[in-house]
Amino acid sequence: MRRLRALIVKEFIQMRRDPLTLAMLMLIPIVQLILFGFAINTDVKHLPTVVFDQSMGQESREFIQSLSATQYFDIRGYAASYDAIRRAIERGDGVVGIVFGPDFARRLARRDGAAIQVIVDASDPMSASSAIAAAEMIGLRKSAAVVAEATGTGMSPVYDVRLRPWYNRDFRTPYYMVPGILGVILTMTMMMITSMAIVRERERGTLEQLLVTPMRPWELMVGKIAPYLGVGYAQLTIGLLVGRAVFRIPMRGSLALLYLLTLLFIFSTLMWGILISTVSKTQMQAMILSIFGFLPSILLSGFMFPRMGMPTVFRYLSMALPLTWFQIITRGILLKGVGLESLALPVIALCVLIAVFLGVSLFKFHRTLD
């Protein structure tokens, strides 16, 4: 215990001697959360739209008004030809083009499939799918209204689909983005810090001196991790405060449970860094290895893209990322308000990851210099 205490005290002193790094670690959650919390919105509105109206009637104008009333379309101008639409999309002046045929009004009057062409710039699928969904909805709604008027049955549809978006009724992006970014920040900072930890001692020659003491490898690893558990919790707290104050994210479940389970997440991420540090020969190698682990964490953890959409192989791969499980825990506790009973799988998974990272690190750590 004396050795472990000496190691932890030493790490704390070294951390204190580098106040700039410490300050940055505390500032990162604030800045990144505000930046990404405001910037990222997956519900894309106000798409610049160009209209080519060959019918030039009241019917087409009315349809255009309905479209812009949804706020998804901003009518930026009228084109005189297909070519003009193409040029507008190529220049980036519009991402949506709407074309009414010359016989639009006549076919509408005959109820004979009055065609409205919606051209979308699908090189950006996220904005394209917003436009498609909004246009389809307007089309269906207006058709239903016409049919209802004609048959005199009123407005109630035959199939009455009623949507109930639980946990995030208004699809507010920050609700899931803020806890997600928090996990990403923790992954990045925790992994990078500990990935440097042992390899830095190796490069400076102090590891050689430590190896001639009776120190045990696990003591070195725990000594490196312990101070940064504190840093991780400070980041979490700052992140939650910013999320609450700036983005009004809900906190429906038990905060105590969140703090408890975050321990597993931070510990596993720190251990991952230690593993990187153990197998790296230089700090440069450690840095590159941690980026190698960090990118999949962002892309595969479900933070940006739903894991359900991934091929099976990648879904299994994502299970090896601590961030995957932290996403489930934060969304579960903050948004859904669930308790421990619903989070058994993430808890077990994180424990397994910790055991694996620790086991491989100890196996890979050599008591000798060869």
Next chain:
Amino acid sequence: MKDAEAAVSTVGLTRDFGSFRAVDGVNLDIPRGAIFGFLGPNGSGKTTTIRMLCGLLRPSSGSGRVVGCDIAREGEAIRRRIGYMSQKFSLYDDLTVAENLTFYAGMYGLANAKRRERVDAMIALADLRGRERTLTGALAGGVRQRLALACAIVHEPEMIFLDEPTSGVDPAARRRFWETIADLADGGATIMASTHFMDEAEHCTSLGLMYAGKMLISGSPDALKRELTVAAGKIWQARVPDSIGFLDRIRAFVSGGILDAYIFGASVRVLACGARLPADVAGAAAWEEREPTLEDVFVHHVRSSAGMEGQRCDA
């Protein structure tokens, strides 16, 4: 009785790095309380040998015992009882003098009262009183060296390994350093120090000369010098105007009664077979007989091992 055993003993200690044999069948026998000077040019295998004895490298073959414990199987017990100072003076630059000492005292598991007492004693030993709160990174080379030694012996080890402890340190600091080493040996510790300074070798009670991974000779400084005159011959020295040109002429006699000839300051030195110089050489300058220095011993053995000069007096 374990404590009656030698401080260090090895049999055929060997270490390969790939196809390169860094240490080749080294036999060591260092009695307790000795100051063993480990001599040899750079790359001769001194550091590798010391690292094997400290448990930092595994021997490829051969065996060794340090403070009575087997280096292959009892690393843990050895680590508690030895101190090691690497040539890099591995200290934490972002810790203060006192923090470095306290840290290493903690790593050896010293209890609070004992720890304070030892840290205090080490600050005195390193002559760093009043600079306890100075950051180690701000210390000069000689001071860092004293602190590195203090950190290595804060737990009162019975065996101390020093790997080129005086490299990059000025002569005054070196002299002080060796005084400290003598004190530690008086206190009962055994010391093994590698160096390539011949004057430092004179401080040692016994010496080992390593070359190309092999231990060429070992013994006390006096015995080694005596052995040179018995096995080879006498040392003659002469002051001549054109020493380089003179050396070229003298070298013609190598393996004709002369074993070795080399520049020594402004003079030329010759290691001759038997009691007299060959007549042609004797007439060439005003020769005076000299006591061999350790450098004579060192240079002679390294050269004859490398096969550079005539090795023996067959005549």
